[in-house]
Amino acid sequence: MSATAQIHPSAVIEPGAEIAEGCIIGPFCVVGPDVTLAPRVVLKSHVVVTGDTEIGEDTVVFPFSVIGEIPQDLKFHGEKTRLIVGARNRIREHVTMNTGTEGGGGITRIGDDGLFMAGCHVAHDAQIGDRVIIVNNSAIAGHCLIEDDVIVGGLCGIHQWVRIGRGAIIGALSMVTNDVIPHGLVQGPRGELDGLNLVGLKRRGVDRSDITALRAAFQMLAQGDGAFQDRARRLGEETESDYVRQIVEFVTAGSDRSFLTPG
Known part of the structure; x- marks a missing residue:
């Protein structure tokens, strides 16, 4: 544990956790024994980081998020799997991100510079690219691939195994059950490909x-x-x-x- 880390007295840091320089861990946080926090990670307060989880530099996690818990998958039986979160992400309140499963490659991976708004969920074995925005209360199911620069609107559901190509945008309240081409625009309760993401381009x-x-x-x-x-x-x-x-x-x-x- 770096001597420059700032850790609130009420936080629980389990033996084995690696806390790099400049980290700030706020009140009532819990950091598990297999967690690695890169330089300048901030856990605001009441954050749980557990499992075999790595969080990249300058990432900020807001209160009541749970990062690195086991998958919500009945096939999971306690095998060793991981969650890797990249650099400079903003993970807002009540976000959940799960580790991988043996059947899905064993790693859930989050890229750099993402914004994960309040209440959103990233399930086991999902692969999330760079500069992705997941808006409030949207859920990314297991094994999904979300490429760079994708925006998923609020209250969306992305079905397991779905791929969303880079630069695509998913309108709010959409359920996406099939792959979305790069730079596509999807909207509607049962998402339909309705054009290109011209604004994003x-x-x-x-x-x-x-x-x-x-x-x-x-x-x-x-x-x-x-x-x-x-x-x-x-x-x-x-x-x-x-x-x-x-x-x-x-x-x-x-x-x-x-x-x-x-x-």
Whole structure:
């Protein structure tokens, strides 16, 4: 335990925990014996960090969050699994993040610079990219893949094994049961692919020519001949846009789910 860490007297730090320099652990926190906190991690108060859990530097965890508890999976029987949380994340009140399962690879992984708003849940074996925003009370089920720069709106449910491609946005109150292409826009109680995340693309400074190429690609996916994956393969043969290639590679990669397709 670093001598520069600030630990409130009411906090419980179990023997074996590794607390790096500059960490701040507030009142009534509990840190388990297999936990590693990187430099300058802040646990505000009433935070539980347990299991074989690693939290990256400059991450802040707000009150009543539970990070690293065992999976909510009846197939889990106490095997050694992990949760790895990246750097500079903001984990707000009442967030829960579970460790992995043996059947899912054993690691739940959170990238860097994410915002996990109050009450959201990240289940076992989920793989979350960088700069992801999960809005209040949304749930990411087991084995999901959420790529970089995704926004999941409030009160959403992402079904187990679903992949959401980079830059996509999921509107509030949506239930997503199939894969979502990169930069897609999903909305509706039973989520439907309703366009592209144009606002997100413009905010990230994507070149106008790439946005135009994405618009054309979306129209081909929506209205072209043949099956959805066949249309995507043809796009890959014709496009010069890296952003369109992201969609092509995502669609043609292996998946346990079908896709949300344009209406």
